[in-house]
Amino acid sequence: xxxxxxxxxRLGAGGPKAFVELAGRPLLGWSVAAAAEAASTEALVxxxxxxxxxxxxxxxxxxxxxxxxxxxxxxxxxxESVRLxxxxxxxxxxxxxxxxxxxxxxxxxxxxxxxxxxxxxxxxIAAAPIRDTGKRAADGxxxxxxxxxREHLWAAQTPQGFRVGALRAAQAAAEQAGELAGxxxxxxxxxxxGGEVLLEEAPAYNVKVTTAEDLVVAEALLAVRGxx
Ligand code: C5P
Numbered sequence: 001x002x003x004x005x006x007x008x009x010r011l012g013a014g015g016p017k018a019f020v021e022l023a024g025r026p027l028l029g030w031s032v033a034a035a036a037e038a039a040s041t042e043a044l045v046x047x048x049x050x051x052x053x054x055x056x057x058x059x060x061x062x063x064x065x066x067x068x069x070x071x072x073x074x075x076x077x078x079x080e081s082v083r084l085x086x087x088x089x090x091x092x093x094x095x096x097x098x099x100x101x102x103x104x105x106x107x108x109x110x111x112x113x114x115x116x117x118x119x120x121x122x123x124x125i126a127a128a129p130i131r132d133t134g135k136r137a138a139d140g141x142x143x144x145x146x147x148x149x150r151e152h153l154w155a156a157q158t159p160q161g162f163r164v165g166a167l168r169a170a171q172a173a174a175e176q177a178g179e180l181a182g183x184x185x186x187x188x189x190x191x192x193x194g195g196e197v198l199l200e201e202a203p204a205y206n207v208k209v210t211t212a213e214d215l216v217v218a219e220a221l222l223a224v225r226g227x228x
Contacts, residue, residue: 004072
């Protein structure tokens with residue numbers, strides 16, 4: 001599942017982020033190509049922004065012409081978009097990936113599926129050890145309350161892999177509790193339901209494009225990927 005239904009307001013490109021060009025291809029095209037290159041990918045479901053269903057189909061056709069793919073309308077929040085897309089998935093395992101992470105390598109998709117096949121956990125997620133020292137500040141105040149032990153901190157990324165039954169149950173429970181819209185990743189929902197989430201160490205270059213500056217960084221990383 002690729003979540004591509006965001007508005008991209010923080011990027012300031014005047015349109016949805018997934019369709020902003022990076023090195024001659026929309027962001028969505030990079031994620032689709034990586035998913036298609038992964039040996040474990042059987043089919044693709046893309047959550048698209050309202051009015052961009054055809055653009056999503058075109059991006060998929062250009063990047064992965066031979067992959068079975070479906071485009072579904074996205075929701076009001078990222079978690080809702082993912083829930084709507086997960087509803088039509090026909091496999092036992094599902095990987096959730098943000099279109100905003102165009103640098104995720106195909107090997108990462110396969111590594112996560114491999115772990116899910118070998119280990120009984122409900123979820124395996126891409127994550128990178130945090131390199132900076134973490135500081136927790138009070139709400140709205142730029143004043144340190146606590147230093148977090150870096151050795152214990154990981155930055156969660158996507159793709160995140162799940163047993164589809166466990167993910168759907170966790171999504172339904174969060175929705176009933178009114179907590180779905182606020183969930184910034186799916187692993188959080190599994191944690192909330194008491195399920196086990198494992199970390200798969202991912203390259204730090206698997207960055208998320210949020211601002212215009214990130215787009216410049218992503219383009220530079222793309223140029224050196226495979227060499228660093
Ligand atoms: O906004 P943010 O960077 O957290 O978005 C992460 C991913 O979620 C993006 O790829 C975006 O397209 C997607 N998204 C979505 N539906 C929404 C909001 C965001 O699919 N309603």
